Amino acid sequence: MAKNKIDKIKEEYGAEDIQVLKGLEHVRKRPAMYIGDISTRGLHHLVYEVIDNAIDEALAGFCDKITMTLNKNGSVTVTDNGRGIPTDIHPTEKISALEVVMTQLNAGGKFNRDSYKVSGGLHGVGVSVVNALSEFLEAEVVRDGKVYYQKYKRGIPEAKVKTIGNAKKSGTKVTFYPDKEIFKNILFKYETLEERLRELAYLNKDLTILIKDERDKQKQEEFHFKGGLIDFVKYLDESEKSISGKPIFISGDRENVQVEIAFQYNESYNDNIFTFVNNINTHEGGTHLEGFKAALTRTLNNYATKNNLLKSDKITLTGDDFREGITCVISIKVPEPQFEGQTKTKLGNSEVKGIVQSITGEALGEYLDENPSVAKKIIDKCIRAAEAREAARKARELTRRKNALDLGGLPGKLADCSIKDPAQCELYLVEGDSAGGTAKQGRDRRFQAILPLRGKILNVEKARINKILENEEIRSIITAIGAGIGNSDEFDESKIRYDKIILMCDADIDGSHIRTLLLTFFYRHMKEIVETERLYIAQPPLYKIKKGKTELYAYSDSERDEILKSMKADKSGTKLEIPEDGEVEITTGTLKSVTISRFKGLGEMNAEQLWSTTMNPETRTILQVTNENAAAADKVFRVLMGEEVEPRRKFIEENAKYANLDV
Ligand code: 28F
Numbered sequence: 227m228a229k230n231k232i233d234k235i236k237e238e239y240g241a242e243d244i245q246v247l248k249g250l251e252h253v254r255k256r257p258a259m260y261i262g263d264i265s266t267r268g269l270h271h272l273v274y275e276v277i278d279n280a281i282d283e284a285l286a287g288f289c290d291k292i293t294m295t296l297n298k299n300g301s302v303t304v305t306d307n308g309r310g311i312p313t314d315i316h317p318t319e320k321i322s323a324l325e326v327v328m329t330q331l332n333a334g335g336k337f338n339r340d341s342y343k344v345s346g347g348l349h350g351v352g353v354s355v356v357n358a359l360s361e362f363l364e365a366e367v368v369r370d371g372k373v374y375y376q377k378y379k380r381g382i383p384e385a386k387v388k389t390i391g392n393a394k395k396s397g398t399k400v401t402f403y404p405d406k407e408i409f410k411n412i413l414f415k416y417e418t419l420e421e422r423l424r425e426l427a428y429l430n431k432d433l434t435i436l437i438k439d440e441r442d443k444q445k446q447e448e449f450h451f452k453g454g455l456i457d458f459v460k461y462l463d464e465s466e467k468s469i470s471g472k473p474i475f476i477s478g479d480r481e482n483v484q485v486e487i488a489f490q491y492n493e494s495y496n497d498n499i500f501t502f503v504n505n506i507n508t509h510e511g512g513t514h515l516e517g518f519k520a521a522l523t524r525t526l527n528n529y530a531t532k533n534n535l536l537k538s539d540k541i542t543l544t545g546d547d548f549r550e551g552i553t554c555v556i557s558i559k560v561p562e563p564q565f566e567g568q569t570k571t572k573l574g575n576s577e578v579k580g581i582v583q584s585i586t587g588e589a590l591g592e593y594l595d596e597n598p599s600v601a602k603k604i605i606d607k608c609i610r611a612a613e614a615r616e617a618a619r620k621a622r623e624l625t626r627r628k629n630a631l632d633l634g635g636l637p638g639k640l641a642d643c644s645i646k647d648p649a650q651c652e653l654y655l656v657e658g659d660s661a662g663g664t665a666k667q668g669r670d671r672r673f674q675a676i677l678p679l680r681g682k683i684l685n686v687e688k689a690r691i692n693k694i695l696e697n698e699e700i701r702s703i704i705t706a707i708g709a710g711i712g713n714s715d716e717f718d719e720s721k722i723r724y725d726k727i728i729l730m731c732d733a734d735i736d737g738s739h740i741r742t743l744l745l746t747f748f749y750r751h752m753k754e755i756v757e758t759e760r761l762y763i764a765q766p767p768l769y770k771i772k773k774g775k776t777e778l779y780a781y782s783d784s785e786r787d788e789i790l791k792s793m794k795a796d797k798s799g800t801k802l803e804i805p806e807d808g809e810v811e812i813t814t815g816t817l818k819s820v821t822i823s824r825f826k827g828l829g830e831m832n833a834e835q836l837w838s839t840t841m842n843p844e845t846r847t848i849l850q851v852t853n854e855n856a857a858a859a860d861k862v863f864r865v866l867m868g869e870e871v872e873p874r875r876k877f878i879e880e881n882a883k884y885a886n887l888d889v
Pocket residue numbers: 276277279280283304305306308309310311312323327337338341398399400
């Protein structure tokens with residue numbers, strides 16, 4: 227907002243209003259402080275913020291239906307059938323409570339604590355932040371037989387709350403249009419929102435969530451899962467074979483903490499435990515996860531010993547062994563969650579560990595006694611895991627010894643950087659020795675290290691840890707990064723040698739396959755690298771456009787067309803067809819020709835070109851790999867890289883249209 231405009235409004239306002247305006251101004255000046263960032267992620271955060279309020283109303287037991295619509299004009303509408311935001315005049319603020327909620331920072335948070343026992347809370351910045359970051363927002367509340375309405379522009383009400391009609395029932399409807407002055411891109415991605423809303427429907431089994439996309443192709447889906455977490459686990463394991471039949475379900479309630487857990491074992495080697503607190507994904511785990519793990523290890527161990535299922539005394543089962551092949555969702559509701567950790571997604575409440583541990587221990591003990599054949603299958607699976615772990619330990623020792631022969635313990639193929647401070651260093655994992663060579667010449671050797679990878683790395687989704695450690699390419703990646711491999715117990719974050727790990731592959735099918743293999747490896751075996759957002763994907767250009775001495779690079783078709791336009795070389799109306807390995811010449815009005823050539827692979831560029839287009843931090847674009855929706859990411863990896871063929875075929879069919887957009 228222009229400064230003078232705010233000053234003008236301020237003259238007409240009283241002291242309290244100035245406070246409100248200052249709040250809005252601060253949100254608009256520092257949006258990242260409130261919503262994390264102003265990228266696509268921040269944009270979608272706005273929707274979650276509004277939906278969280280509806281979910282709070284559902285958790286309180288007053289709402290069982292939520293709809294979200296992506297409107298034709300680019301705005302989004304969320305409705306619920308709850309009690310409706312109160313509209314009576316607020317005792318101290320002297321304006322409608324609706325206006326207070328919509329315009330005053332923290333109003334949401336403060337009220338929520340008073341009016342709701344449990345609340346989403348993590349996003350929890352309040353709908354006023356969404357309002358401040360929207361070109362316009364409209365709120366409609368049905369309550370006491372009336373329809374109330376107020377509209378805002380960039381957070382400022384256009385008029386007082388007024389009644390615009392009569393209606394039965396009750397509920398809240400919010401429509402907003404994100405502000406282009408704040409967000410670079412205000413296009414909502416249906417699939418991103420769909421994943422989160424599906425997850426919310428699994429987590430709240432009485433809730434029905436309807437989502438609609440009315441922008442171009444009409445899309446509509448309704449989520450209602452009577453089985454709740456059990457359905458969630460089945461959905462996650464759709465492409466796996468369960469060894470325990472139906473998922474095991476545990477629930478209980480102690481000291482105001484509600485616990486719900488569903489899990490099963492499949493034949494894979496991965497453990498997938500997703501944890502939620504008040505519907506928020508606790509990526510970093512915390513006391514609820516600790517409680518579950520402790521109970522699982524102890525209960526299964528006791529059962530195995532009691533029933534003489536451990537064949538030999540030589541083998542001891544560890545916690546990891548009891549989690550191999552598990553798919554589990556833990557969802558707890560806590561009145562006052564304490565969130566800790568780097569991304570504030572680790573539950574800190576110490577009392578929760580004991581609560582989850584005792585509820586799980588009792589229920590699981592009973593389950594095992596009642597289902598001895600399933601129990602035996604689970605224990606057998608854990609024993610096989612322990613045997614593989616022993617083999618892996620030997621393989622790792624071998625790796626260590628082999629590495630000791632190399633200078634400084636680093637892989638021979640690694641061209642390391644000269645600066646040793648990890649915070650300043652980057653590691654490029656480059657597809658192919660030849661591109662690796664070019665990258666070595668083109669890099670800034672002070673802070674950029676290059677590790678060329680030959681051919682395709684192993685598909686880790688289909689291999690156990692001992693096989694994975696036998697793979698030479700994977701071993702070089704592990705030693706180059708220097709922090710080990712595995713979960714947070716074994717992986718030592720403090721030893722990571724680079725702040726950024728950048729995957730640089732060709733822009734063709736093989737390249738994207740190799741990138742997927744690498745992403746799978748990091749996701750499954752160096753999750754910390756993904757969670758701490760150190761993983762990136764290099765973006766080599768797709769086209770070179772040359773006019774006289776000017777050479778420009780385009781990273782997408784639309785960028786290419788924009789450049790052509792600026793050179794007055796766009797053949798408006800006609801679609802540009804550029805042969806796979808050729809050039810196109812366009813003669814412009816000034817009779818100077820423009821040549822467009824396609825970059826096929828990294829190998830086509832010389833060192834200088836590779837540096838200036840793809841590696842120079844001043845000019846390059848790199849995509850950060852994030853893991854916003856862990857459950858969705860996990861499913862994609864399993865479907866794409868796992869054993870079952872049919873789900874993969876279905877996924878590829880459904881997603882082929884996004885192939886150029888998604889990584
Ligand atoms: C489309 C998004 O935001 N739904 C909401 C309510 C209901 C109440 C409420 C919300 C209490 C005092 C503010 C109603 N009756 N959907 C939503 N539904 N907020 S947000 O109250 C919030 C505070 O002023 C509500 C009784 N208690 C609470």
